[in-house]
Amino acid sequence: MRAYIENISKIVEQMDIQLRTNLLIKDGQIQEKKLWENTYIKHQKDRRDRKEGFSISDHIRGMVYAMLSSGIAWERVENSIDILTGKIETIDEIFHQYNPQILLECSPEELSDKVKHLHCASQSTKKQMNGLIHTNIEKLMQLEKEYDSIDGFYQRFIDKDSSYKTLIKTLSDSDSVNKMVEMGEALNAEYLRNVGYDMAKPDRHIRRILGSNVLACSEHEIVPLFQTFDIVKDIADELGKSVAEVDYILWSYCSKGYGEVCTVINPKCSICVARQICRKHVEK
Structure with a gap:
């Protein structure tokens, strides 16, 4: 398995080079906002590496960004992204810069409608806004009150399990008192990445490209959630x-508006740097 990971790692490196020198070039220019180093997640990871504190507003922003990543093409928000910070400025305005007291007075339906007006809503947005306003913000406020900081509470789980899996489970499991409403494992991972924790997001792109039909890092066609982290x-x-950077390279190679090489429909196998080992390509 070690030798295989070495081989896959070389391919991921080639994906990154191809993205930067070809796939993310538009009209002769690199699309700077789509580079890893300019992403919001990279900026937040740098903050955590510098041991900066994260406020409740930071956590609410991270949760909102995670919710909006569900079910929409991320290129929809590209024009609103500040390249210096990675923040989505139009979304930040809608959510009152994530002031918890102001947000608790907001109508979830109104927030959902404003997000929809920006073409950033999915079928889940209305339910997500209800969960955010009626449950999740109050949970975050309670954690901050009881543990001095939200991260102080999270650190209790990380100290026992540095893979973050236990933390993800406590935020995701339906029978957990710490369950964040309308947030499953993938969205909670994205939320935690948005406040600087270095982990993968086990979404459909990552679990498929690592699966048995493509890079064959698992015996499963769709890699199980927690195996994806490993x-x-x-x-x-x-x-x-960083784990988050590798995740971003793989995600970009699959995603609409980014690499768009390893897609479910009409994959561009002829230019894929993994075609020599891709099970799907080899078996054609």
Whole structure:
């Protein structure tokens, strides 16, 4: 398995090069906002590496960004992204810069309608806004009150399990008192990445490209949620990169408006740097 991870790591490195030198070029220019180093997640990881504190507003922003990543093409928000911070300025305005007291007075329906007006809403947005306003913000406020900071509470789980899996479970499991409403494992991982924690997001792109039909890092066609964390970390360790960066490279290689190479429909196998080992391509 070690040798195989080494091989996959080289392919991920080639994906990154291809993205930067070809796939993310438009009208002769690199699309700077789509580079890893300019993403919101990278900026937040840098903050956590510098041991900066994260406020409740930071956590609410991270949760909102995670919710909006569900079910829409991320390129829809591109024009609103501040390249210096990675923040989505139009969304930040709608959510009152994530002031919890102001948000608790807001109508979830009104927030949902404003997000929809920006073409950033999915079928889940209305339910997500209800969960955010009626439950999740109050939970975050309670954690901050009881543990001095939200991260102080999260650190209790990280100290026992540095893979973040236990923390993800306590925020996601339906029978957990710490369950965040309308937030499953993938969205909670994205939320935590948005406040600087270095992990993968086990979404449909990552779980498929690592699965048995493509890069074959697992015996499963769609990699199980928590196995995804382990595989991406192994690749990151081999490359000497952060887990979140490796996740971003793989995600970009699949995603609409980014690399769009390893897609479910009409994949561009002829230019894919993984075509020599891709099970789906080899079996054609």
